[in-house]
Amino acid sequence: MDEAISSAAKIPRLSSTITRRTCSLMGVQIVGTGSYVPSNVVTNLQLQDQCPGCDPDWIEQRTGIRERRIAGPDESTCDLSVAAAQKAMAQAGVYAKDVDLLVVGTFTPDYHCPSTACLVQDRLTLDAPAFDISAACSGFMYAVTTAAQYVATGNSKLALVIGADCNSRIVNQTDRTIAPLFGDGAGAVLLAPGTMEQGFKSYQLAADGSGCAMLDRPAGGAKRPVDVAALEAGEHFLRMDGRNVFKWAVRTVAESIEVVLESAQMTIHDISLLVLHQANQRIIDAVATKLGISPDRIFNNVHKYGNTSAASIPLVLDEANSLGMIERGDTILMCGFGAGLTWGTSLFVW
Template sequence: MTYTRPIGVLGMGTYLPSTVRTNAEVAAGAGVTPEWISERTGVRERHVAAPGEAASDLAAHAVRSAVRAAGLDMADIGLLICGTSTPDELGPATACRIQTLTGADRAVALDVSAACSGWLFAAKVAHDWLRTAEEGTRYAVAVGVEAYSRFLDPADRGTAVLFADGAAAAVLGPVAEPGGFAQFSLGSDGALADRVLIPAGGSRRPASAATLAGRDHFIRMDGRAIGRFITDVFPRLITDALDRAGLDLADVDCVVAHQPNPVLLRRIGADLGIPDDRLVVVGDEVGNIGAASTPYALARAVDTRPLKPGDRILLAAFGAGMTWGSALLTWSGAPAVAADPAAGLRSVPSADRTTGRSTSQGAAR
């Protein structure tokens, strides 16, 4: 069976750990000033997972919120895909951990590994799976999550000032015309794989006394090379997506992109002619949360703009690998939901947002 209705977003949820690391705290370890961080990156603060809190724990909160926002039960979810580059362990899939934590017992659970592009890659897999519906699956969850703080060298100013922890999830399912996803385009260039990576801990360089002594289990990034890559690929993603759809920038209501560096993102957006009120920038308040960045930005747009049924959203993601992707999403709206009283949350429209500290309709934390 193949659904003739398009596949879109039915509900979203996000989760940020309660502990906040300020620029002053990060600057002390990285040998820079808080002003240096603000001026170079635009990041003001970032959230950090608690001891014993893994990527699956963060993701489970976001998944529960997204399913609740969609007005569904966990038993309705037939597919659960997790995009992450900081899994609980090398195996099994972190999605299997999330499945158990959320009680999504009927879901096929799997991971995709595309770094900061991971959620968009997951959404593409879920979209195509639901369109063919070979397993009779009607609803899917795509979640992006990172626990980067576990892999940061506090003395490395190139990574410690940017990366943070968080999760964001979307429930995908059939929506009415003209809503839903269209014009997916994904890409990768493995020749650039060493530009940002965690060098040790895999099958090429298993953990050893030497890798620990060399601090090779921390994220390493060639900041200048990554900056050049983003400056090149982000404009191409935008222009190519518009060309494929036969649209102009004026036809797009909202641009939601990965959040690598708010200063850089705003600069490129201005160069492209994207109006400030159409480019979603949230990295200043959460840092770079990798595969969770793009869905987190989308969830914030749902609540703060807010997005209206029929609004066109241009999604653009890029990350280590190197990987990249874009898609157009026509927003179809999502129902309000009464949050689980046991979670200490109140009702919010369409995107259910939580942190370890509080939930509010007007702020992300």
């Protein structure tokens, strides 16, 4: 049985059309944003020294990434999360006693057990339930829409949602096909009840597990614990079929955006700000071409941070918010996509 499952997983079914199922959830607002990245900057030139074959110009041309932030030996996903959360709380002018729910999106938890959310809850001294959501680079989208359910139903007055990952811990830093792509960081938002004109006008969460082998980490779980053989084979590191992930991402992101726009009876030109997962500038540009919009309409910071997985979207949100680019009533398009395969797309009315 296991062999059959393993063999089938290597042949992605990847439906030619994505789901058209969407949801709506109004009455929720974002009242604060915050972010944090490690102080350690690793440029493409510096990466060349530790990763043979990494040409700085080639990296920038193929990915748009010029540098990334790497967590220090004394920093973890919890540490990044706490720092981002504190900034969001300070911006919103709220205190630990006000937060009654914590959801952390991450696929690089400090431990398999306990959850990173519990560690963050303790550090922030929150009186709140806390749990992780694992959806890789879609982690923030899964986490924020989950927390929004509690807020919209009156079961949370102030929810803290964090997207955070220490990708450097699971990436082989000598592998030139994957090491240049990833960085570490965290972003946070605070959700509170809003008017019925605020919230998720339309959103879609989806998954296609038939593509799991396109982006995975074979060893480290219950099925394949890390042992000497796994370490020697490098199976505890992240693997990616870059070419096929690229093609899947461009098609899926563009189609998912079109589906949520149609559901909301809007067009791409009605959007105030486009926030896409910062995986690769070429993916972002290809999606813009498919949607028929100028790439400069999409707020990007991938050149500074690389792919920060679940932190990617809240990092962009906080940067755009800090620059005064978001106003009350604006419709923000957010889309995360990654391992699973998973994706989450939303039209959020600020």
